[in-house]
Amino acid sequence: NAGVMQNPRHLVRRRGQEARLRCSPMKGHSHVYWYRQLPEEGLKFMVYLQKENIIDESGMPKERFSAEFPKEGPSILRIQQVVRGDSAAYFCASSPVMVVGNQPQHFGDGTRLSIL
């Protein structure tokens, strides 16, 4: 029973390049959440997706960041023209239903993005 799978585990990019982070939710989970963790801080909500739908992207920066969760395949968090400030750990979580309280989100191991 595989958990939430994120890859790559570590990603190094130079300023101006694109970063693609992948997340495969747990089997049977159709709700995906992306969080960002800056050094010495807790996680910050970025976006909530269901299959083929963005439900809430209120935590996403307005520019350069986008997310998708296609009908087939993993959810993708895409960062264009990366800058040093994008260096962080990016976590994906999934749940079978939307209500978090009764169905806690299950987290992946995160992708650590480093910008040179």
Added chain:
Amino acid sequence: AQTVTQSQPEMSVQEAETVTLSCTYDTSESDYYLFWYKQPPSRQMILVIRQEAYKQQNATENRFSVNFQKAAKSFSLKISDSQLGDAAMYFCAYTDSNYQLIWGAGTKLIIKP
């Protein structure tokens, strides 16, 4: 807006002793959920314990228990019989009917052998 505050950046405890990690939160909601997550050096985010606000009884999971004081908006985590494997960052998190988890800044727990 809801906030979660962890006032202890770092705590240390002797192995086999008991330690309490503090968490306070601010909300105007009456129905919500609170969580403690553990993040070891491997960076996995592991759910330790959760509490429903409508339940007066404090949640317990083996050596982990909470002291939930709704009126004071306090949600502390007690770890009994501390073990070396408990060393990690501990995060307090909150959510109401909205799905977003609001996180504290974390407390680093050091276990002294």
